[in-house]
Amino acid sequence: MKTLNLTTASFRASLTRFELKTCFYLVLAASLFVLSGCASADKAPPAELQAAEQAISKAEQAQVTRYSSIELNNARTEISAARVAVLEKNIPQARRLALQAQLSAELALANAELMKATAVNQDMQRSIEVLQQEAQRNISGVKL
The missing domain is CATH 1.20.5 (Single alpha-helices involved in coiled-coils or other helix-helix interfaces)
Incomplete structure (x- = not known):
């Protein structure tokens, strides 16, 4: 051995x-x-940037600018700052800014949907009032 x-x-x-x-x-x-x-x-935070870009795109497609352009402009500014942070290799800041951009775009979309729903609600309220007035006229015009 x-x-x-x-x-x-x-x-x-x-x-x-x-x-x-x-x-x-x-x-x-x-x-x-x-x-x-x-x-x-050290690479860019693609998931955060992609999510923010999708949220901004969704808000733009929903024509949010008519209702809440401030939030959408904030989202665009924040995504631009996130891209700059990526170029500067400041990944934590890029992730934070991308998340802020996503949240700003989602807030813009939510505000726009709220304003649209409020407008629909007001239209329905006016229709109800008109119907009630018509019903009152019909009731008062009917002789028993």
């Missing part, structure tokens, strides 16, 4: 070329994996 000699010279000598290549590729793959993890942390 052979005893194991753990010196580096004997270790290298006992490895075949195939084993050396395999070890090299394993170390290389592990290094690339670690480096790719570090590199992805």
Whole structure:
């Protein structure tokens, strides 16, 4: 039975070329994996920017500018600032600004829907009042 000699010279000598290549590729793959993890942390926050852009687009399609243009303008300003923060590699600020832009666009959409619903409600109230007046006229005009 052979005893194991753990010196580096004997270790290298006992490895075949195939084993050396395999070890090299394993170390290389592990290094690339670690480096790719570090590199992805510095990338732009695509999910936050994409969500904000979708919210702004949805608000624009709903013609929010008629009802709440201030909030939509705020959203546009915030998404622009988020893009600048990405260019400056300030990812935490970019994420925060993108989230603010998304929330501003959603607020604009909610305000527009509220104003639309209020207008519909007022129209219905006027219609009810007209119907009540018609009913009163008919009742008072009927002789028993």
